[in-house]
Amino acid sequence: MIRPATPDDVPAILDMIRELATYEKAAHEVRATEEHLRAALFGEHPAAFAHLAEQDGEVVGFTLWFLTFSTWRGVHGIYLEDLYVRPRHRGGGHGLALMRELAAICDRRGYQRLEWAVLDWNEPSIGFYEKLGAVRQDEWLKYRLTDEPLQRLAGRED
Numbered sequence: 424m425i426r427p428a429t430p431d432d433v434p435a436i437l438d439m440i441r442e443l444a445t446y447e448k449a450a451h452e453v454r455a456t457e458e459h460l461r462a463a464l465f466g467e468h469p470a471a472f473a474h475l476a477e478q479d480g481e482v483v484g485f486t487l488w489f490l491t492f493s494t495w496r497g498v499h500g501i502y503l504e505d506l507y508v509r510p511r512h513r514g515g516g517h518g519l520a521l522m523r524e525l526a527a528i529c530d531r532r533g534y535q536r537l538e539w540a541v542l543d544w545n546e547p548s549i550g551f552y553e554k555l556g557a558v559r560q561d562e563w564l565k566y567r568l569t570d571e572p573l574q575r576l577a578g579r580e581d
Contacts, residue, residue, distance in 0.1 A: 493535065493536055
């Protein structure tokens with residue numbers, strides 16, 4: 424079963440974020456707290472949204488996503504920040520069900536893009552996405568500013 428997350432789900436979501444970061448060899452980079460997630464997902468102006476996959480009352484996976492906007496198409500889209508299914512539940516259709524839910528949201532709301540990134544070494548996920556018909560966007564390079572470079576660009580002189 425796929426359902427929208429509730430505030431009571433925040434501890435499980437954070438646990439899965441940590442599990443995903445460990446899988447992606449980046450556990451040391453997780454700084455999110457339950458308070459961060461509650462504010463981002465359920466605050467006055469939510470910045471992100473989450474859906475959970477459940478089996479027999481147990482949370483077995485999640486998606487965390489937010490809205491994007493395409494100037495070329497003139498409409499919103501969804502950026503899938505994280506899709507994670509706990510290892511012992513993989514292969515049971517939960518990832519596909521979560522992706523179908525996001526596609527259905529796009530369809531109902533008139534959004535024209537569902538986008539995400541995947542690590543280049545994550546062959547199981549790459550294979551899964553390509554089976555869905557997703558097209559790799561090799562011509563685009565991703566960039567990111569964080570920490571000190573971001574602060575420096577902002578003019579912070581600490």
